[in-house]
Amino acid sequence: MDVDAMSKPGCYHNADDQLQQRQKLQQQQKQAEDVGYDDGNGQSSWVAYLETERNRQFDPVDDAFMCIFRDLLRSHAVDAARDAARAIDGAFARGWLPQRSMLKHAGDEGLADFVHLVYNLIFELAPLLRHDSAQHVRLFELLVELRRLPPRSFKLNSNEYIPYVNDPDFFDVLHEETRNCYQEGPHPRRHLTADDSEDTNSAAFRQQCEAWVNFSLFKARCVEAGILHQRTNAHGLPADQIVEGLETDPLPVSQPARDCKVMVAAQYLAVAGARFHERLILVPRRVFNDNASTNVKAAAAIALHRGRARWSLWAARLEFLAQRGGLSPYVVDALEVARRRVVALEPVLFPGMAMRR
Structure with missing residues (x-):
């Protein structure tokens, strides 16, 4: 018997059987492991999100750039996150910036805008990936690898920043996405403390x-x-x-x-x-x-x-x-x-x- 189970007052003698039953139930609850939520059309939600971003009519995102994230989340390679970070770094000058005439000569502002976009994608993908999936780990590893890129700097409001290391957009986007994730849909912030709501057991709330x-x-x-x-x-x-x-x-x-x-x-x-x-x-x-x-x-x-x-x-x-x-x-x-x-x-x-x- 597990030593922690032994330390519990009133523990059961059939703890091993209970553990097996718990693991079986847990496995049943994770049938969609490593693929994200299904959107009802047989497509995981993170795939649908990336497709939506590709097809947006305003400020369209380059297909190759979105494919970096798609390939990262589908990859099982050990260096997938490192390769994705390098590809994102290269996509700024080679693909993303030249397509945007208004930013082509903006210098530091163009880089700051690009970093903001990367953060948006990361923090909007994070809620769509199961917490116990390898994809969730890879997305976090991408953030770590972006911080390890050869440093380049940009200036905003007379302050100099290093992208992904100390730039202000990280906390700005994180704060915004935290608020959105906590308050969207059936408003978990309210219902997490409400006991009499009819929709706290709905599929949307779950x-x-x-x-x-x-x-x-x-x-x-x-x-x-x-x-x-x-x-x-x-x-x-x-x-x-x-x-x-x-x-x-x-x-x-x-x-x-x-x-x-x-x-x-x-x-x-x-x-x-x-x-x-x-x-x-x-x-x-x-x-x-x-x-x-x-x-x-x-x-x-x-x-x-x-x-x-x-x-x-x-x-x-x-x-x-x-x-x-x-x-x-x-x-x-x-x-x-x-x-x-x-x-x-x-x-x-x-x-x-x-x-x-």
């Missing part, structure tokens, strides 16, 4: 919840990679999503809403737990141990106490919700992964669990 889970995992990967750093920008901060998913009682009655809220919180801790641990515990601990003034050390001690208390609370809530939250099997699995991550990052808070690991 799909919107799935899109929010997908998009949130993409942001969690950005947090873990240091691309989206909580202390450097006020847009799209994920900490409130953990609080909403783990600390809010009662959870919505609607199964899709309940699964969505908790799944988002679990993903942030499982994927980017080290970043939250650093902010809540490591940084105040470091300040407290430094040769600082008495007042600074006192403030750090208070921050450390609060951080450790919240870390312990999150671990307890992850365990409680896994056992008694009435969640779908795949969410329970995610909670268990997140709890193991939380315990491993600060084992001194969980001596009993650490001994059983």
